[in-house]
Amino acid sequence: MDAALQQRIAEAGRRLAGQLGAFEVARIPGEVVVFKVEISGREELPIFITQADSQILCICYLWTERDVAPSRRTALLEAMLDLNIAIPLSSFGRIGDKYLIYGALACEAGADDLAQDLLALSDNAVDALEAMAEYLH
């Protein structure tokens, strides 16, 4: 199953190479299967793909709690909430102290679905970082 997912990610990468640049997929060591996707030119915003129960999650970490300017924290959270529904295919989230943007797919999603989600997610991550920069240190 993991090999099949890796294959689908690699295939999605080939389909995206023209739009996004070179695509590197590697498995991260650990008890949970996580693949790291690094896109050439956007190395600071890698995408992590993991299968969680009944879905595939594509996660891009944006900033941590430490990056947030305390005086603008509430405004940041409101801005994220306001923006959330408008973002194509991705949503904001938080795991521990890390803020992130992610896309969720059904387990049986194919390479085309993955490609569409990864393209949207990577673009959304860059845009989100730019839009939210005013709330960060």
Place this chain on the structure above:
Amino acid sequence: MSIFSKILSALKGSAREIGESVVDANATRIYEQEIHESKAALARAKQDLTLVMAQEKAAEREIERLGKEILRFEDHALAALDKAEESLAGDVATRIAELEAERDAQQRARADFAQHIASLKDLIRQAEARVREHERELAVAKTTESVYRATESISQSMGSGASKLGSARESLERIKERHTLTADRMKAAEELDAEFGTKALEKKLAAAGIGGDANRKEAVLARLKAQRDADRAASDEQQ
């Protein structure tokens, strides 16, 4: 308490480390066991239901059969009365009374079956709702735990946890810089291509004796000669 509230209070709980099980493993096992048991109970209830429904159908058929039988004996009783066979009519009436008693018993049984069916259907609906709810809660709990454990793996692979995520602003600056650089490079390449492309073509044209530069020397000479001739002619005229 909804599963979302449970997850939220688990996440808010005392300074917990990411990676530590978000949901109590024991609770998860209990949930899985409950789902398993509910599904088994459901299967049993559905089997019971088909059996009771078959019994209800059988009772219905029997009621119908008894009804016809009663009508048939009533005809016989009337015929016996017509022939003044009082005693025979009495015997038939006794039979009819027996059949009617039997039909009443079947009707009561059918009502009981119907009630049993209704309560079994209720039970099945409830069990199905419970299974669906448990499965949903389990999915939420498992997903939460899974993303936290994945984040732990990611943090470890990045080095010293969150710090290696780097400053968000710096990330953005670098991406923008690289983007500008790429755009500049592409522009430079285009300009270069345009320049060299044109010059190369002009050189080729000149080599072939075509274009403005090809006969410039001759043209200059001819122009100078013509000018000299014109000057001479003018001075000749003055003299």
